[in-house]
Amino acid sequence: MRKKRLHFSFLSAISVVLLLSMGMTFVISHNRVNSKEAIVSSEAVRPVALAAPTSYAAQAPAILGASTANSAQAAAQPRAEAGRAASSSGATAAASSAKPSLLNAKTAAAAPVVYRVTAYYLNVRANGYSTSKILGTVKQGTELRVEKVTDKGWLRLEGGGYVHGGYAKPVGASAQTAAAVLKRPAAVTKTDAMLVKAAPAKPAVMRLAPVKPAKPSEPSQPKSLVKSVSGLSVAHIAEIFENTALEGHGLEEEILAIEAEYGINAYFTIAVMKLESGNGKSKIAKxxxxxxxxxxxxxxxxxxxxxxxxxxxxxxxxGQLISKSYIGKGYTTIEKIARKYCPANPKWPSLVTKIMKADYRKL
Incomplete structure (x- = not known):
């Protein structure tokens, strides 16, 4: 009986030991599973939360050594991307800040340049050539806003019309930039053109009233005062030259040009020309x-x-001779000019006056 009790006690002890061993293994395994789940959960949310590496150490101390390096690398990657994004944003901002400067440069180049009329009177024409229709006239000292200089030297005016560039000069600061802005414009790219179109520049100076189309000019009655306005047009002078040797040489525009530049009445120029050249038939004229x-x-x-x-x-x-050597020295009438121009012929002033009146009646 005693042996049976010892045998039972031995078996009970073994059973308790086995049960205790199995229970400890289960607890340890269970703890390890929980730890792994915590690590997996942390890894899943790491890219979104961008948590610091120390958070992983708090959640899983057993793998701190292995996860710290991985965590640092993962954290560095978003920082690098953020840095690149900031750099890209900075470049975009710089480009945006550069746009106004580019826009200002292009629109400044496109801004009209101010010219001042130097001629006594200057014709404003519909197009940039000498036989184009005359829209009106502008007086000496008038300031004009010029958009472009043509290849042939005509100035295209803001608001319409053309004047010859030989009878107007750039004013002030415009004189320094006129050649670069108007004659040699900078090349404009497609992007630049879009910028300029998006925000056109405001005029740098006060806008002048556009030249109003004038009524067809009416010839003025000839005067003894040489520096005066004739009111003649290209068509009028062409009519005066009809059936003479002076016809067809393009003299009309040049006659009006010296009236515009020097103020010499066109009637006077035509009369002296006819008298001295025998209506263009003299040997010297031919x-x-x-x-x-x-x-x-x-x-x-x-x-x-x-x-x-x-x-x-x-x-x-x-025109240059009469302006400088006669009008410029006080010889301002036909009679005064005759004393110096043709002293040998006392009838010269009356002959010139007679031709002027005949031409006026012809019109």
């Missing part, structure tokens, strides 16, 4: 294109007379 007998001294008129490449060139020379 062979030397000298329509005014310039430097044709008595005794050897032909050989001493000046020679010109074209008849228009002689008109230009006449």
């Amino acid at each position: 062979n030397k294109n000298n329509l005014f007998g310039l430097n044709a001294i008595d005794g050897d008129r032909y050989n001493k007379a000046l020679k010109f490449e074209t008849k228009r060139a002689s008109v230009r020379k006449f």
Whole structure:
């Protein structure tokens, strides 16, 4: 009986030991599973929460050594991406800040340049050529806003119309930029053009009233005062030259040009031309294109007379001569000019006046 009790006690002890061993294994295994679940859960949310590596150590101390490196790398990646995003954002901001400067540069280049009229009177034409329709006239000192200079030297005005560039000069600061802005404009890319179109520049100076189309000019009655307005047009002068040797040489525009620049009445220029060249038929007029007998001294008129490449060139020379050597020195009427221009012929002033009146009646 005693042996049976010892045997039972031995078996009971073994059973208790086995049960205790199994229970400890289950608890340890269970704890490990819970730890792994916590790690997996932490890894799943790490890219979103961008948690610091120490959070993983708090959740899973057993793998701190292995997870710290991985966590640092994972945390560095979002920082690098954030840095690149910031850099990209900075570049975009810089580009945005650069746009106004580019826009200002392009629109400044497109802004009109102010010119001041230097001629006594200057015709404003519909297009940039000498035979174009005259829209009106502007007086000496008038300021014009110019958008462009054509290849042939005509100035295209803001609001419409053209004037010849030889009779107007850039004003103030415009003089320094006129050539670069108008004659040699910078190339504009498609992007630049879009920027300029999006925000056009405001004019740098006060807008001038556009030239109003004038009524067809009416010829004025000829006067003894040489520096005066004739009211003649290209068509009027062409009509005066009909059936003469002066017809067809393009003299009309040049005659009006010296009236515009120097104020010399076109009637006077035409009358002197007709008188001195025999209506364009004289030998000097035909062979030397000298329509005014310039430097044709008595005794050897032909050989001493000046020679010109074209008849228009002689008109230009006449205008310069009368302006500088006659009007500029007080010889302002036909009678006064006659004393110096043709002292040998006392009838010269009356002959010139007679031709002027006849031309006026013809119109």
